[in-house]
Amino acid sequence: MKSLLQKNVTIVASLILGLASLHAQEPAAGAAEPAKEAAAEALSPEEQQFKALLDSITWEKNGAGKIGNYATITVPEGYMYTDAAGTMKLMQAYGNLVSGGELGYISPDNLSWFAVFEFDACGYVKDDEKDALDATKIMKQMQEGQKQANEQLKSQGMPTLEVIGWHTPPFYNPDTNNLEWAIRLRGEGGGETINYKTKLLGRRGVMDVVLVCEEAQMATVVPEYQKLIAGYKYLDDESYAAFTKGDKISEYGLTGLIVGGGLLVAAKTGLLTKLWKPIAAGLVGLVALVKRIFGRKSEV
Numbered sequence: 001m002k003s004l005l006q007k008n009v010t011i012v013a014s015l016i017l018g019l020a021s022l023h024a025q026e027p028a029a030g031a032a033e034p035a036k037e038a039a040a041e042a043l044s045p046e047e048q049q050f051k052a053l054l055d056s057i058t059w060e061k062n063g064a065g066k067i068g069n070y071a072t073i074t075v076p077e078g079y080m081y082t083d084a085a086g087t088m089k090l091m092q093a094y095g096n097l098v099s100g101g102e103l104g105y106i107s108p109d110n111l112s113w114f115a116v117f118e119f120d121a122c123g124y125v126k127d128d129e130k131d132a133l134d135a136t137k138i139m140k141q142m143q144e145g146q147k148q149a150n151e152q153l154k155s156q157g158m159p160t161l162e163v164i165g166w167h168t169p170p171f172y173n174p175d176t177n178n179l180e181w182a183i184r185l186r187g188e189g190g191g192e193t194i195n196y197k198t199k200l201l202g203r204r205g206v207m208d209v210v211l212v213c214e215e216a217q218m219a220t221v222v223p224e225y226q227k228l229i230a231g232y233k234y235l236d237d238e239s240y241a242a243f244t245k246g247d248k249i250s251e252y253g254l255t256g257l258i259v260g261g262g263l264l265v266a267a268k269t270g271l272l273t274k275l276w277k278p279i280a281a282g283l284v285g286l287v288a289l290v291k292r293i294f295g296r297k298s299e300v
Contacts, residue, residue: 050093053089053090053093056089057082057085057086057089057090058082058083058085058086059080059081059082059086060075060080060081060082061075061077061079061080061081061109062075062076062077063075065081065082065083065104065106066083067083067103067104067117067119067207067232068084068103068104068119069235069238070103070119070202070207070234070235070238071200071202071207071232071233071234071235071238072232072233072235073104073106073117073228073229073231073232073233074228074231074232075106075231076228076231078108078109079106079107079108079109079228080106080107080108080109081104081105081106082104082105083103083104084102084103084104086105087102087103087104087105087116087117088100088102090105091105091116099118101118101119101120102116102117102118103117103118103119104116104117105117106228112213112217112221113211113212113213113214113217113221113225114211114212114213115209115210115211115212115225115228115229116209116210116212117207117208117209118207118208118209118210119205119206119207119208120205120206120207120208121204121205122205122206122250122251122252123204123205123247123248123249123250123251124203124204124205124240124243124247124248124249124250125201125205125206125250125252125253125254125257126249126250126253127172127174127177127201127253127254128253129253129254129255130172130174130254133169133170133171133172133254133255133258134255135166135169135170138170138255138258138259139163139165139166139183141259142163142183142258142259143162143163145259146161146162146163149161159187159188159189160187160188161185161186161187161188162185162186163183163184163185164183164184164185164186164192165183165184166181166182166183166184167182167183167184167194167196167215167218168180168181168182168196169181170254170258172254176200176230177200177201177202177240178198178199178200178201178229179198179199179201179254179257179258180196180197180198180199181196181197181258182194182195182196182197182218183195183197192215193214193215194215194218195210196210196211196213196218196222196225197209197210197211197258198211198229199257200229200232200234201240202234202238202239202240203234203237203238203239203240203242203243203244203247204238204247204248205250206250206257207232207234209229211225
């Protein structure tokens, strides 16, 4: 049986291959079918299965992606977006638990990183804590909450997580109503990774966005991701500014969103710990496999 590392390296290589094929130029007339057949024969059964999954997903590649009934996001050239159905397919294929609330998935077309959207209908979150976020206190609460969550994970036979500390302490932008932070996590096997979270406050709740990338990518990916998120827009009736007296008020504020976000990571076993950290541990093998696949494609 393949190890988790081997399985995930194969899956991600398949992802890159599958999406590259979606964007590839059509071969010259008369050569298309033989080329496709040769490429298909060169893939392993697992790669073929995953490519078939990718081909079954509807992708928005240049325009606006609809995020449930709450918002839209601009999809620039070079990026790909899929809705709830596609997102859940991908999350299940990655080996993650799904809640049924996943609404969207966006990534560059080379799949070097991705972000997942999920809406929490908790009500209108007051931002009166925006100037009083105590990062030290919040971290202690997250670490204690994670310990409790780990007991549940153990009972379900799932790997546990340890919250090590901040990579990026929480900060709030009152102009965009975006709350962001990043925490360092350590998996049961000892590998470390980073979970970057964004909360987009709206009238009836909060859009939760998880950025998934390797730590070595953070310096370049985070600015790229933030530029992409700038293209996120709530529908007029769902925006934070559309709040009307009588609307549901959330039971917690900005601090509660952050602490709750840490528990969500544990409850779902993390998007990062089951996919990206094993890959980071075997990056050399991944690169070699991708080169082999792309080299194989160039010959057909």
